[in-house]
Amino acid sequence: MKILIADSMHPSLFSMLEQRGWEYAYHPEYRREDIKTALPDYEGLVIRSKTFLDQDLLANAQKLRFIARAGAGLDLIDLNVVRDMQIEVFHAGKGNRDAVAEQALGMLLSLFNNLLRADREVRQGIWDREGNRGIELLGKTVGLIGYGNNGGATAKRLSGFGCQVLAYDKYRDHYGDQFAAESGMEEIMEKADVISLHLPLTELSRYLIDDDFIAKCGKPFFLMNLSRGEIVKLDAVVRGLKSGKIRGACLDVLENEKINKLTISQQDAFEYLRSSDQVVLTPHIGGWTQESYVxxxxxxVQQIEEWL
Structure with missing residues (x-):
């Protein structure tokens, strides 16, 4: 079996493949046309987020048996095309779920306790205790929209903070457990003090969080997004922050992550968010740890081996 690795990967992958006798070619420098040209010679493709895997790219990949996405989301793969071509798809949702959950808790605690602002002020010689009085997670209701790998791992960590955790997942039944109660979207929108997103980007989830969603929530809430940026309309978040309906936001992903190529409206929203002490921003590093890399x-590799 010949595998094309077309993205930068941790070197631990190479020894895993070699131990199983699988042949591979490592070309992290490949761009879309390079991948398209090379694919007809390979039975497997390992990739992260380099390009959209669509009919055009895969048209001549007649030998291709599987695609392994080194990450959780599958929004860059045309699943209808690969299904028609009988190509198996693997992803590593279990590989970085603990890292995502820790990132979520870190961002939320930073926001609740004003850690970023307080740090900046102390470095400037400002000792303002009252202005940085925080709030506690204890007793808060946290609503998780999406209860797969990342949602479940986040709920597990929240369980130690005395929160009531509600979880909604459109694609599952009977998923309530010791860490979260199965809930409906309406109940989360009515009761949650914190709404956290843990779902894939699809046509149904794109811009789920918009002005209408925010207006329908029963009370002011904190928003967390560590899933996909296009699930949240940033200008709607800005309006929510200005009105007080959104009390604060933790955003690891943005509607457009090419921050040097924003539209005018995206730039306006970004300028507000980056200047606000009610917002914690990180550059899509949820799940991006040394441990998750391995x-x-x-x-x-385990998924591919079991499938074979």
């Missing part, structure tokens, strides 16, 4: 490889 664990993603382990999860992918």
């Amino acid at each position: 664990r993603i490889n382990e999860v992918l």
